[in-house]
Amino acid sequence: MTEEVSWNPLDPGFVADPYPHYGKLRDDDPVHRTLIGALLVTRYDDVHDVLRNPNTSVRREHHDDVPEHMKPLTERYEERTPSILGLDPPDHTRLRKLVQRTFTPRAIGRMRDQTTSIVDGLLDDLADRSEIDLIADYAFVVPFAVIHSMLGLPDADMVRVRTWSQALVQTLEPFMTPEQVDEALEGGTRMDEYLREALAWKRSEPGDDLFTELIAVEEEGDSMSEPELLSMVSLLFVAGHETTVNLIGNGTCALLAHPDELARVRDDPSVDETLADELLRYDSPVQNSGRRLLEPMVLSGVEVPAGEMVMTALGAANRDPRFWGDTADKLDVTRPDAARHVSFGSGVHHCL
Template identity: 45%
Template sequence: MTDTELLFNPFLPDFDADPYPHYQRMRDQDPVHEHPLGFWLVTRYDDVTALLRAKLSVESGNLAGGPIADQFQQLEDSTRALSMLDRDPPDHTRLRALVTKVFTVKAIAALEPMVTDLVDRSLDRVADGGRVDLIDELAFPLPFAVISEMLGTPPADHERLRELSGTLVRSLEVQTDPAVIQAINDAEFELTEMMRDIIEWKRANPADDLLTALIAAEHDGDRLTEDELVAQVLLLYVAGHETTVNLIGNGAIALLRNPDQLALLRATPGLAANAVEELLRYDSPVQQSRRITVAPHTIGGREIPAGAFVIAGLASANRDDRHFGPDANDLRIDRADARTHVSFGAGPHHCLGAALARLEGRLALGKLVTRFPNLSLDGDVAWNGRLNLRGAAKLPVTV
């Protein structure tokens, strides 16, 4: 079968600029699709939510075989495989409970002054620029600065951490290029070593930060082992960074391309929180989650065999007119059921950082549009070419 004959072909050149017509075709023609490349793709809202809530696995060791199994098998052998995102119960339950102990809604709400200050400083740089790249000036640096500040990692390590986590994040999607897989494994090795050193330093220099709290975290007499601690901190860096870059970047693009909605937001700042939900729905910062069947599993009337790699199409579900109605493809920042999107997943692995992402999105996008009434796109958006963490790599604007 050639590329052009594939019913779902994410390698087409126009795919990353607008994947939504492709997802729509899948929802209408083959909503539980067995792909020739060896994975299954589920695209309707009801099926995606059922899949995420079902008792399926996330542990790569349960894959039956094939090239995807080979890529993810390497993950299974690494320290990173100890992150809660890659573990099933009972490990998942205890890891999540320990991290939740310190990563609380209250702790996140307390970050508002810090995030406000970081946003204001980014926007000061934007104001000086005339024509600027919003990814470089706001979307990219902000989430990294926030998670680094929260964890209390040494500033001297930030540049290298940023580079390495930018490579590691690519492990969240299927890779076919052996050079990319090798680069991911190298980055993981170096990051793991760096994180061990940082943790040792933090043990000697405790402070009022998340890393100190994670080192001390205890739940029912249980604690994180050293390797588990490294894996959760790496997860927080990776999960907390480029996801939010895409919320701010894709969100800004959506608003700039829908001037009526941008005007509505400027006129009604109280809509900012709902606007963030609608932007999360409209152009999902994380387009997919993955699950592995441990036994034959029926979804949408179709049986998927045991050991299969199943992609839950979050971005597709968010545009399903069966759930969001006939205007599912339109941006409407006052949409009443916007918050029922699945951009943060659903079920046991539902995003632990959702409150933090919402805070960052609301402050960054809300302040951006109110501070710059003449903000407009000034050139072509360049997409980052990623299938899962799909977002803009370049977003030129004038203020």
């Protein structure tokens, strides 16, 4: 008797190690009908093709299968200007072009210096401790401090802004409890109020920071509106923080579980060129990304009609031996093609 292949992201076994489950899906049911009705694709070529297909949508109005208790979040979303994550071209193209103009070589150099200073300072503070909680004491602290500093916001505001941001991070999950919905609604309200005040301050007192540059950026006479600015800055806090925390945690676990690879990192500085991409490939901080098909597609020989919601399993694609070969499940910090991972997505929504 053949064992039925299923996907339950809440199953403790899947949460602990999703990759054996992904392997079964890739082999036996690569276009899997999930219990929530969406299709889940797990092979690299399918994931890549869906993400790069211009005839798909990320807009919320094309994602109408929302549980009743989450509808207040949907209503709040509809009242606000959508973030760039929820826009399709040409709206997405326009906004992304503006944001990209702020990532100049000078700005990137400034961000690198800020990051180095924050990391060095935190490591100095932790140096005398006999043990630390990697997530709470380091991974959770660093990315938020970096984003806060990049935006030129007061250090005194960091704790409360981080609290609101953590409440909003929960909206990135496919499933939320009623309590999480309430926390996200409250956090979103407080964050909006704070950022409006910060925006007014930055307009009256511009600084050498990303917030000021986002306000000033212009492309052929076009610039971001106030709602678009607030949405963009809020997204930086929410998406930029959570993914980096997960990368630091997942990457550290991967290296500790592979002492030979950890030794290569310590002994060979050239590994830095491929290390981050391989850690992103091996255990992606983001596991899924959804698209609504606007036209039919053929995925692993299956004809999928327009209108279907397709979830792309990024973590599964990153371990697909059909693309990565026999070493797909192995950590190799010198993997030459590690940068072809899909942890940052692909196509127009590839992460900045």
